[in-house]
Amino acid sequence: MCLAVPAKIVSIDGEKAIIDTEGIRREVVVSLIPDPKVGDHVIVHAGFAIQKWSEADVAEFNGLMDEMRSVEPGAPGHGPHE
Amino acid sequence: MNKRIEQVYALFAEAKQPLKFMEVCGTHTMAAFRSGLRSLLPERLSLISGPGCPVCVTANDSINKAIAIAGCPDTIVATFGDMIKVPGSTTSLERVRAQGGHVHVVYSPLDALDLARKNPDKRVVFLGVGFETTVPGVAWTIKNSAETGVANFSVLCMHKTMPAAMAALVSAGPIDINGFLCPGHVSVVIGSNAYAFLAEKHKVPCVVAGFEPMDMVGAIEMLLRQIVEGRSSVEIEYSRSVTPEGNLAAQRIIQEVFEPCDAMWRGVGRIPGSGLKIRREYAAFDAELIFSDIAIESDDENPACICGKILRGVKTPYDCALFARQCTPSEPVGACMVSSEGTCAAYYAYAKKRGA
Numbered sequence: 001m002c003l004a005v006p007a008k009i010v011s012i013d014g015e016k017a018i019i020d021t022e023g024i025r026r027e028v029v030v031s032l033i034p035d036p037k038v039g040d041h042v043i044v045h046a047g048f049a050i051q052k053w054s055e056a057d058v059a060e061f062n063g064l065m066d067e068m069r070s071v072e073p074g075a076p077g078h079g080p081h082e
Numbered sequence: 083m084n085k086r087i088e089q090v091y092a093l094f095a096e097a098k099q100p101l102k103f104m105e106v107c108g109t110h111t112m113a114a115f116r117s118g119l120r121s122l123l124p125e126r127l128s129l130i131s132g133p134g135c136p137v138c139v140t141a142n143d144s145i146n147k148a149i150a151i152a153g154c155p156d157t158i159v160a161t162f163g164d165m166i167k168v169p170g171s172t173t174s175l176e177r178v179r180a181q182g183g184h185v186h187v188v189y190s191p192l193d194a195l196d197l198a199r200k201n202p203d204k205r206v207v208f209l210g211v212g213f214e215t216t217v218p219g220v221a222w223t224i225k226n227s228a229e230t231g232v233a234n235f236s237v238l239c240m241h242k243t244m245p246a247a248m249a250a251l252v253s254a255g256p257i258d259i260n261g262f263l264c265p266g267h268v269s270v271v272i273g274s275n276a277y278a279f280l281a282e283k284h285k286v287p288c289v290v291a292g293f294e295p296m297d298m299v300g301a302i303e304m305l306l307r308q309i310v311e312g313r314s315s316v317e318i319e320y321s322r323s324v325t326p327e328g329n330l331a332a333q334r335i336i337q338e339v340f341e342p343c344d345a346m347w348r349g350v351g352r353i354p355g356s357g358l359k360i361r362r363e364y365a366a367f368d369a370e371l372i373f374s375d376i377a378i379e380s381d382d383e384n385p386a387c388i389c390g391k392i393l394r395g396v397k398t399p400y401d402c403a404l405f406a407r408q409c410t411p412s413e414p415v416g417a418c419m420v421s422s423e424g425t426c427a428a429y430y431a432y433a434k435k436r437g438a
């Protein structure tokens with residue numbers, strides 16, 4: 001259920017925004033997070049942004065993925081969670 | 083070996099006892115299997131899966147009600163995909179759809195609202211299934227349909243809240259859970275303070291974990307450290323998303339639209355205050371009231387299915403005589419085999435045989 005990959009806000013129109021997750025664009029509601037801006041990284045759940053990530057958070061996330069790959073070379077890449 | 087994993091082994095040796103940590107969230111269960119995390123951990127440190135798959139904990143009665151609604155004239159049931167295969171007493175939403183019933187799979191409650199706008203002559207019922215992560219979005223959708231005057235949209239509310247269920251697990255016994263890996267995105271909404279009573283009153287260490295396998299290893303390390311140091315507190319490993327207070331705007335909209343109620347959990351039974359119902363102000367959007375007089379099948383579950391015990395962490399799928407025989411993802415007998423996050427489905431996909 002939980003998609004833990006950050007999406008990027010590409011445009012905002014009122015309570016709604018277009019986000020980009022690894023090339024896929026989708027409309028979501030952004031009024032549940034404080035002060036949404038174009039360029040923000042957000043965590044989305046079933047059509048709603050529920051949290052913002054800073055650049056440092058995105059860097060931490062990428063670091064964790066690299067670390068896992070080094071533990072198990074054959075491990076599949078990270079796919080979106082169902 | 084990876085430094086974090088080395089730490090886990092060192093701390094586990096120091097703890098000098100077999101340990102059971104429960105990951106409460108279905109996404110954690112899947113991440114642990116998919117990444118092979120279980121096989122990286124010390125043998126006597128086991129991860130058990132809790133009642134964190136929202137579809138799996140939905141009571142048969144609720145499934146039967148959704149199926150009955152789907153059979154009503156001029157009605158469309160809109161639902162997340164995982165729900166449609168769940169067997170009710172005699173049929174499933176998928177079979178109802180095959181027989182001409184109107185069941186639509188949606189990605190978001192927003193899609194269900196759109197469906198209502200596009201079909202003004204039909205009643206569109208969204209199946210509200212999920213924990214605190216999903217609830218704010220459903221609350222927003224109900225509010226929005228009220229504000230924009232969509233009169234043919236309603237929600238069959240089966241939402242549940244996590245901390246009350248975790249409390250029920252630790253106070254019910256007889257399983258001893260040595261620590262909770264608290265759900266990542268539920269905690270984004272409710273904040274880690276919501277688990278304080280588990281650490282303080284029940285003395286169970288709690289760590290909120292992210293969804294990367296290395297997040298989980300980090301959280302396991304933090305749980306072990308608490309055990310070695312003889313303390314129980316609530317800590318956050320997933321600090322890039324979770325704060326002690328949580329998402330206040332999301333909490334506000336939940337409270338505006340919903341109020342707490344008792345709820346039935348498959349296998350666990352009735353847990354006081356663990357459910358949500360739609361407030362009276364939004365009664366016009368409450369499918370429970372709109373369809374209050376339809377006939378529902380009685381809630382027989384297959385007696386051989388031990389989903390309930392699995393959801394409480396007392397048994398594993400290997401203990402079920404039907405597992406991987408009569409019960410498979412294409413022909414599921416119980417809810418735990420249906421949802422991709424269900425414990426039985428996860429075992430089936432990644433560890434069909436014991437020791438795999």
Ligand code: SF4
Binds near residue numbers: 387389418
């Ligand atoms: S394997 Fe199937 S029948 Fe057995 S507990 Fe799991 S869902 Fe129920």
